[in-house]
Structure formats: structure tokens, C-alpha cells
Amino acid sequence: MGFLGVGVTPILPKQIWYPSDNSAPAPNPDVRAGYIASNVRAVKRTAKQKHLSEKPAVFTAAYMWGANARRFAALDATQRTELILSCVEKVHPKCRTFINDANVVHHSWDEQENPGHGAFAFFGPGEQSRYQRFLCEPHPLESNEPRVFFAGEHLAICHAWIQNAIQSALGTVLNILALPT
Incomplete structure (x- = not known):
């Protein structure tokens, strides 16, 4: 990020x-x-x-x-x-x-000395095509039963602000709901 x-x-x-x-x-x-x-x-x-x-x-x-x-x-x-x-x-x-x-x-x-040093994530040139798909994958990826899912504005296609965080969270919830029960 x-x-x-x-x-x-x-x-x-x-x-x-x-x-x-x-x-x-x-x-x-x-x-x-x-x-x-x-x-x-x-x-x-x-x-x-x-x-x-x-x-x-x-x-x-x-x-x-x-x-x-x-x-x-x-x-x-x-x-x-x-x-x-x-x-x-x-x-x-x-x-x-x-x-x-x-x-x-x-x-x-x-x-500032705190982690992050900024307001929101921003991909540099070429980073979106290299990293976007992998950032959104649940962990563990190889398992049929992923346990950890990620969401946040830093995972949205368009970074910054609350709308993109909500869109990312919605996508993550839909991925969780799509898991076999």
C-alpha cells in the first residue's frame, strides 16, 4: 500500500x-x-x-x-x-x-511517526495490475475453507474515502456468503 x-x-x-x-x-x-x-x-x-x-x-x-x-x-x-x-x-x-x-x-x-503516513492507499504505476487481484484473495488461498477475508478502501479499485471501503466490504461479504455451507 x-x-x-x-x-x-x-x-x-x-x-x-x-x-x-x-x-x-x-x-x-x-x-x-x-x-x-x-x-x-x-x-x-x-x-x-x-x-x-x-x-x-x-x-x-x-x-x-x-x-x-x-x-x-x-x-x-x-x-x-x-x-x-x-x-x-x-x-x-x-x-x-x-x-x-x-x-x-x-x-x-x-x-508523522505513526504507521501509514497518509490519508489513503494509492497504487503506483503498474501496481494495480500486479497486486489488486492478490490483495483481495482470502487466506489461505490454497484451502477450500478460507478463514481470513480482507476489506477496506485500500482494496477497492478506486482508492480513498468511505464509499470505496463500503464497496470493498460488500464484495467481501458476498464472497463469504458464496462459500459452501
């Missing part, structure tokens, strides 16, 4: 600009509020309970894996912060005024 690096950069802004269950259409076009896309036009939004929207919050500004995550992890923390904030500012101009750089946190799974 070739785990690839994942980088997550949560930023602690002073205010959330995205609509959530605390947002409502702004009653007055002069109300200062964030925007969301609604069909073709932008709709001004405002907080239903303003005191909730004014509390500090967490914003995940970057989530990456593979070569991009490794390149990002190679930057020092100041360079990482500057790169992410400059990208976020392209979407949200002047957002820096709401972000305290001391609250910017970077996390790279490649730098």
Missing part, C-alpha cells in the same frame, strides 16, 4: 464568510454579507444570529496529497502560510485582515 502525503492547513479566521445553517438571504442590499452562487446570480447572505458568525472559526484553506503535498511540505512554515493566504486572497480579496498568522497551522502526514 503506497501511502501518499497529505497536507491540511486550517486557518483560524476572525469571521466565517461562507453561508451555513446560520445564514439567510440578506433583507437589505446594503447589508455587508458574504455571497454564494444561486443559479446564475449571486445572492447576498447575512447571519441569522450575528453573535454566532462573529466568533472565531476554523477554515481549511488547503488539502492536498501526492507530489503536491510533498512539494508543499518542503516549504518552511512562513512560505506555506504566504502561499496559502495569497491563493485564498484570489477568491476572497482582503481576507488577510481577518486572519491572525499566529493561528495558521500546517499538518503534514508525511512528517
